Amino acid sequence: MSASWALGQRALREAWRTPEALVPTLFIPLFFLVVNVGQAARIFPSATTEFLEGQGYGAFQLPSSLLLAASFGTAALFLVEDIEGGYFDKLRAAPVPRTAIVAGRLIAELAKGLLIAAVLVLVALPFGITVASGPLGFVLLVVLTALWSVVFTGFMQLIALKTRSAAATNSGGLIFFPLLFLTPNFVPRELLTEPMEVAATFNPVTYVMEALRSLILEDFDWGQILPGFAVVAVLGAAMMALNVRLINHYD
Amino acid sequence: MSSVTDGTGAAAVHAEALVKHFDGRSGVVEAVRGVDLSVDAGEIFGFLGPNGAGKSTTVRMLTTLLSITSGRASVAGVDVAAEPDEARRRIGVALQEAGLDPRQTGRELLILQGRLFGLTPGEAARRAGELLALVELEDAADRRIKGYSGGMKRRLDLASALVHEPEVLFLDEPTTGLDPSSRLTVWDEVRRINARGTTVFLTTQYLEEADQLCDRLAIIDEGRIVRQGTPPQLKAELRERRGLDAEPTLDDVFLDATGRTRGRVAGDVQEVVG
Numbered sequence: 315m316s317a318s319w320a321l322g323q324r325a326l327r328e329a330w331r332t333p334e335a336l337v338p339t340l341f342i343p344l345f346f347l348v349v350n351v352g353q354a355a356r357i358f359p360s361a362t363t364e365f366l367e368g369q370g371y372g373a374f375q376l377p378s379s380l381l382l383a384a385s386f387g388t389a390a391l392f393l394v395e396d397i398e399g400g401y402f403d404k405l406r407a408a409p410v411p412r413t414a415i416v417a418g419r420l421i422a423e424l425a426k427g428l429l430i431a432a433v434l435v436l437v438a439l440p441f442g443i444t445v446a447s448g449p450l451g452f453v454l455l456v457v458l459t460a461l462w463s464v465v466f467t468g469f470m471q472l473i474a475l476k477t478r479s480a481a482a483t484n485s486g487g488l489i490f491f492p493l494l495f496l497t498p499n500f501v502p503r504e505l506l507t508e509p510m511e512v513a514a515t516f517n518p519v520t521y522v523m524e525a526l527r528s529l530i531l532e533d534f535d536w537g538q539i540l541p542g543f544a545v546v547a548v549l550g551a552a553m554m555a556l557n558v559r560l561i562n563h564y565d
Numbered sequence: 566m567s568s569v570t571d572g573t574g575a576a577a578v579h580a581e582a583l584v585k586h587f588d589g590r591s592g593v594v595e596a597v598r599g600v601d602l603s604v605d606a607g608e609i610f611g612f613l614g615p616n617g618a619g620k621s622t623t624v625r626m627l628t629t630l631l632s633i634t635s636g637r638a639s640v641a642g643v644d645v646a647a648e649p650d651e652a653r654r655r656i657g658v659a660l661q662e663a664g665l666d667p668r669q670t671g672r673e674l675l676i677l678q679g680r681l682f683g684l685t686p687g688e689a690a691r692r693a694g695e696l697l698a699l700v701e702l703e704d705a706a707d708r709r710i711k712g713y714s715g716g717m718k719r720r721l722d723l724a725s726a727l728v729h730e731p732e733v734l735f736l737d738e739p740t741t742g743l744d745p746s747s748r749l750t751v752w753d754e755v756r757r758i759n760a761r762g763t764t765v766f767l768t769t770q771y772l773e774e775a776d777q778l779c780d781r782l783a784i785i786d787e788g789r790i791v792r793q794g795t796p797p798q799l800k801a802e803l804r805e806r807r808g809l810d811a812e813p814t815l816d817d818v819f820l821d822a823t824g825r826t827r828g829r830v831a832g833d834v835q836e837v838v839g
Contacts, residue, residue: 327668
């Protein structure tokens with residue numbers, strides 16, 4: 315645990331010293347929030363749109379922006395730099411559990427995810443978006459977003475470890491990107507066309523999005539919230555196991 | 566010749582029939598083809614060879630960074646394949662590319678390295694201070710590594726390999742790319758480290774470096790060890806075998822062992838496959 319924490323501190327310093335890598339993770343999701351609300355808010359007026367639960371369309375769109383912010387995976391590019399610069403070999407030559415090498419970066423990703431999610435929600439509040447589940451709901455909203463960023467980054471790290479190339483890692487990330495849009499992104503799942511509904515049902519990101527949305531629009535609905543946490547738990551465990559396996563077999 | 570086993574002390578590094586194959590697009594590449602060697606505790610052992618001869622691959626197997634296709638290897642008495650973590654605790658590694666994180670300061674890097682080897686934060690900070698003094702980087706300790714010169718990076722890399730006082734230090738081409746003054750500084754560091762009892766396993770392309778530093782050396786070519794012994798032994802053997810009038814240099818030994826011909830460029834041996 316102390317090795318994970320020491321490596322986590324190093325990754326946090328790395329993030330702090332490269333603020334230019336953090337700016338897009340805040341700016342781009344806010345941009346999409348504004349654009350999507352601007353394009354669709356008049357189609358879904360809050361007074362007559364049942365699924366908005368009395369809030370504006372921005373509240374319905376906020377989870378998409380949170381998930382987008384949590385799906386940049388920049389830490390995987392730092393890992394590629396470590397590999398290319400030889401520092402990754404230095405870590406592998408140290409007697410630390412391979413889980414610590416993976417967890418170190420993910421600890422920093424969790425911290426960054428908490429910060430970014432909190433900032434995005436706090437920026438949204440003055441525009442009439444409220445978190446219907448209250449302060450505890452706010453905490454769960456931020457934590458679930460941050461956990462998703464850990465899972466997503468972990469999968470990006472798999473690409474980094476496999477390809478050892480920044481270009482390939484960047485391109486590889488685009489494979490995951492459609493998953494963010496095969497979701498009930500603009501309307502609830504039951505209003506999607508049938509093929510989209512089927513795709514969204516099989517897409518694990520859907521359950522994270524629905525959990526986040528539930529926390530914003532409703533009081534605690536555990537039937538919606540728990541599947542979101544279950545998805546990050548299962549995918550997180552798989553991601554960690556695959557990362558450790560790749561490092562153990564890294565030649 | 567295929568082995569280096571004429572030492573007298575306990576083996577700090579031992580390899581038997583070490584083989585490494587890589588699966589390439591055009592088939593299997595045999596990078597190392599059965600290396601046997603034994604390095605005594607307290608020695609500075611030189612491992613020489615042309616580019617692509619298998620030096621770095623051998624070092625990476627000995628330091629647990631590469632899996633072993635067949636054969637076995639131990640460092641400080643620990644089997645590197647069976648007990649990799651125990652082997653890692655006993656060795657220090659400074660690889661060909663100085664493996665440093667440019668965004669950290671020198672002090673932060675050494676403290677982190679200490680923590681990874683099990684030191685408490687206080688112990689790691691104290692050890693970092695000692696090592697910064699040892700490699701004369703105290704003035705630059707709190708500057709980011711990305712601003713260091715090549716020589717400073719090499720010295721810091723060396724310091725990071727020493728943080729846990731390893732029994733065996735692996736240095737993979739530690740002076741490649743350094744100016745002559747920085748090279749001499751690194752040589753002094755290596756001698757100082759060895760004088761404190763650390764066994765040094767050094768790969769180099771610079772024959773003068775091997776001549777100056779190493780107690781014994783082995784020459785590897787095309788994945789096999791082709792010469793072994795102390796520098797004077799190797800020179801004497803060549804002189805006798807070729808019936809030379811004058812004492813040959815280590816360059817001559819190297820060229821003879823690897824079947825290359827001589828051409829000098831700017832003081833270094835230019836290798837030409839003969």
